[in-house]
Amino acid sequence: MATITTPRLTLSPFEPADWPFFRSLREDPAIMRYMAAIAPEKETRRLFALRLAEPHLFVIRQHNDATPLGDIGLQISEHHPEEADIGYTIVHQAQGKGFASEALRAVCEYAFTRAGVTALNAYVLADNRGSVRVLEKAGFVRTQVLEQAYEINGVRFDDWVYRLEKLRH
Numbered sequence: 001m002a003t004i005t006t007p008r009l010t011l012s013p014f015e016p017a018d019w020p021f022f023r024s025l026r027e028d029p030a031i032m033r034y035m036a037a038i039a040p041e042k043e044t045r046r047l048f049a050l051r052l053a054e055p056h057l058f059v060i061r062q063h064n065d066a067t068p069l070g071d072i073g074l075q076i077s078e079h080h081p082e083e084a085d086i087g088y089t090i091v092h093q094a095q096g097k098g099f100a101s102e103a104l105r106a107v108c109e110y111a112f113t114r115a116g117v118t119a120l121n122a123y124v125l126a127d128n129r130g131s132v133r134v135l136e137k138a139g140f141v142r143t144q145v146l147e148q149a150y151e152i153n154g155v156r157f158d159d160w161v162y163r164l165e166k167l168r169h
Contacts, residue, residue, distance in 0.1 A: 001013040001055050002055070002056075002110065002114065003058075004058065004106050004107065004110050005063075005106075006102050006103070006105075006106045007102070008062055008063065008099070008102060009060055009061065009062060009063065009069075009099065009102055009103055009106070010060075010061050010062075010063055011058035011059070011060055011061075011072065011103060011106060011107065012058060012059055012061070013055070013057065013058060013059075014048070014051040014052050014054075014057055014058075014059055014071075015052070015059075016052065018048075018051075018059050018068065019045075019048055021059070021068040022044070022047075022048045022051065022071070023041070023044055023048070025070075025071070025089055025091070026038065026039065026044045026047070027044070028092075030092065031089060031091075031092075032152075033152065034124075034125050034127070034128040034131065035089070035152075036152055037152055037153050051071075051073075054073065054075075056073050056074035056075075056076065056084070056110075056111075056115060057071065057072075057073030057074070058071065058072050058073055058103075058107070059071050060072055060088075060090070060094075060099060060103045068091070069090060069091055069094040069099050070088060070089050070090035070091055070094060070099065070100065070103070071088065071089050072086070072087070072088035072089075072100075072103045072104065072107050073086070073087065073088075073107070074086055074107065074110075074111055074115060074117065074120075075087075076115065076117065081116065081117075082116065082117060082118045082119065083117065083118070083119045083120070083121065084111055084115070084117045084119075084120055084121070085120070085121050085122065085123070086104070086107060086108070086111070086120045086121070086122050087122065087123075088100055088103060088104060088107075088131075088134075095130060096130075100130075100131075100134045101134050101137055101138060104134055104135070104138045105138055108120060108138060108164060112166040117166070118165065118166045119163060119164070119165045119166065120140070120163065120164045120165075121161060121162065121163050122135055122140055122161075122162040122163075122164075123150075123159055123160070123161055123162075124159070124160050124162065125150060125157045125158070125159060125160070126145075126157065126158040126159070126160050127157060132160070135162045136162075138164065139164055140162035140163060140164045141162060141163055141164070142160050142161065142162050143161050143162065143163045144160070144161035145158055145159075145160055145161075146158065146159040146160070146161065
């Protein structure tokens with residue numbers, strides 16, 4: 001499994017020791033308000049076990065600091081392996097410092113040069129302005145608005161679809 005480095009960050013595969021971090025993310029109402037309802041611990045453990053087995057999912061850390069800042073990863077399409085969905089989460093203390101943008105650029109480069117992907121898709125709730133800015137700064141273009149398509153805790157939200165394609169030379 002790959003490790004990706006940027007000027008400030010190390011993106012490394014999930015390890016069993018990352019469970020407390022993953023659990024804290026998935027139990028944080030402010031983080032989950034843009035992702036899903038907070039699941040029971042058994043479901044969160046199941047998701048974490050999947051993270052351990054997936055080759056393109058990473059924990060974000062600053063160099064020489066074991067504290068996780070977030071996670072980011074690719075879900076390569078089973079039926080169209082040249083496409084992948086990308087997603088990321090950043091802890092509150094690390095938001096607004098460019099870590100998400102730096103990690104996103106690095107994983108896009110990884111997807112296009114090492115994972116055989118030619119197009120990336122991202123889904124973001126319209127209310128998640130920070131994530132929208134991160135995607136647009138990285139060159140993603142909104143291609144679709146899915147009105148009232150996503151539900152969290154009984155509330156429906158617009159889901160915006162973004163896309164970035166590998167530049168062809």
